[in-house]
Amino acid sequence: MKKKTGLLLFELREGFIIALQSIVANKARSFLTMLGIVIGISSVVSMSTAIKGIDASFQKGISALGTDVLYIDKWAWFSNTEWWKMRNRRKITMEQYEKYKQTAQLPMAVAPVSNARKKVVYNENSVESVNINGSNADYVKTTNFTFALGRFYNDIEAKGARDVAVIGSELANKLFPRGDALDKTIKIGGFGYKIVGVLTEQGSFILGDFNPDNQVFVPIGTVFKHFASETFRSITINVRARTPALVEETKIEAEGLMRKIRSISPGIENDFSVNQQEGLMTNYNSVVGVIQVAGLFITSLSLFVGAIGIMNIMFVSVKERTREIGVRKAIGAKRRTILAQFLLESSTICLMGGFVGLLVAILLSYVVDRFLPTSIQASAVFIAIGISLITGVVAGLAPAYTAAKMDPVDALRYE
């Protein structure tokens, strides 16, 4: 038994040496064949890391928003309700917010929110169409905000509708590249606001209005005062549950209370929506799922093309070396020796291609990292090597088998 494994190792080693010699002897051909695998492996690895990167930063961002927060809104974020139906809903008012806040038992914090979209200017620096988030001092309790500078506006400032603002980190970087934002006065839609706080980075890959890094937080009264009349605007009520486990109960309570507050008769459907991140997550997951499947499918196609290339070359190589196979058989090579020789050749080409492909993918990830935080996982390395090895064996199998079962007499006679 021991002797047998020893012999197998011996044959593997010799086969590997023969394979290497053959690869080196046909440099141009080996390189071109390898190229297919290089492209295949690098695209598969890049794709999977890109997807992982998007996923990771989205998860991070979404948890910064808080998964235990409910948003009572006139609009449903994710639903099949027709847009015009929702448009005709009654607005949610500050008065309803007050009533809800007084009666609700389960929330940890409740805050009214009214948004505006304005240009924000400080000296020569400006950012167009920034989400201006108007609320009260309780708002900060509905978030996990941490502060790089200063603080959130307080109750007195909120009630007095003072022109004070808290800005997100990205916005702060754009307006105050030197980091001296505190106590400066910025212009929001032409109105001066004094900065009392700057947030630390919350989530780098949440798009649009969900990204707190790119927002301004001001007392809600100032939004009504400067940008939109309270009488026309529907507000959103942000509700944070005491614990994530209580989210569902808090939601049920909110629906009940809001129906009562808005005097909706039994049997009539809600004319408001209690939105949740979960909806966002579900939506996001289904989108990413599609991207993942489609992306990996398309990139796998290129790997598949590479594998066909290998198979093709191996068939040519076997045909070309028919006589050599005949000689090897005549002087004592067994079927499995020939089989191993060609399998080793194709898997060596694929493995080399896999390593190069991995290198290309790593280089690519450094470039991509500038736009999207990615990192090549250790698992990707093993997967890439594994896939290329399997590709080599699978692509080499048919040609190697053809070589192995050749009749030595015919092979020697082959011209």
Added chain:
Amino acid sequence: MNENIINIEHISKVYTVGDVKVHALYDVSLRIDSTEYVAIMGPSGSGKSTLMNMLGCLDTPSGGKYDFKTRNVSLMTDNELAEIRNREIGFVFQTFNLLSRSNALHNVELPLIYAGVPSAERKERANQALISVGLGDRVHHKPNELSGGQRQRVAIARALVTNPAIILADEPTGNLDSKTGEEIMLLFHEINQKGNTIILVTHEEYIAQHAARVIRVRDGLVERDEAIVNRYIPGISKPESAVK
């Protein structure tokens, strides 16, 4: 006492080409003992090549019995045939059949690789074999850096390196000029003198006359099997007919 190596009894070989059965060998019986120097002669289509393939264990007979050192070849599996070719038979081909991308040493080493001989011993034995055919200074040359005669010497070294029971040479001088051919025949003579058994397949009467015994094949049958009384011994007896 010379031991028997090859014992063939009434072997036949039938190929099926389309629907037609072709008798390449009809009924052949022969014995070859160790240290013999035998030439197999016959015109093309005589079944000479088929017989050579049988003797070389490259092919198995359709009927009859072939014993190689008392082992029945007719019943052997592909792997067993490969092993017997590896250990007991040294092939020398008309077209040399060297691996063009490998140097002389590696070419000679090859059968030892398949025999599972460790690298250091392999190199040593291959080197010795190359020295014995007079190529001690061409070890690292590739076939395309060698002359035809030198290539055939590498092939002979490769055949000798495993110490096989027989050397089976198929038209070994067919691709060489007559002077080089003569040198190769001298080498075969020396190898035979050292006690190696040689089977030479040729269609040239003159080459066949170097052997001690000639088996003439025609139409799938052994036509004549006779000892050569007046053999050509290269370098010693050089008859008139040798000068073409």
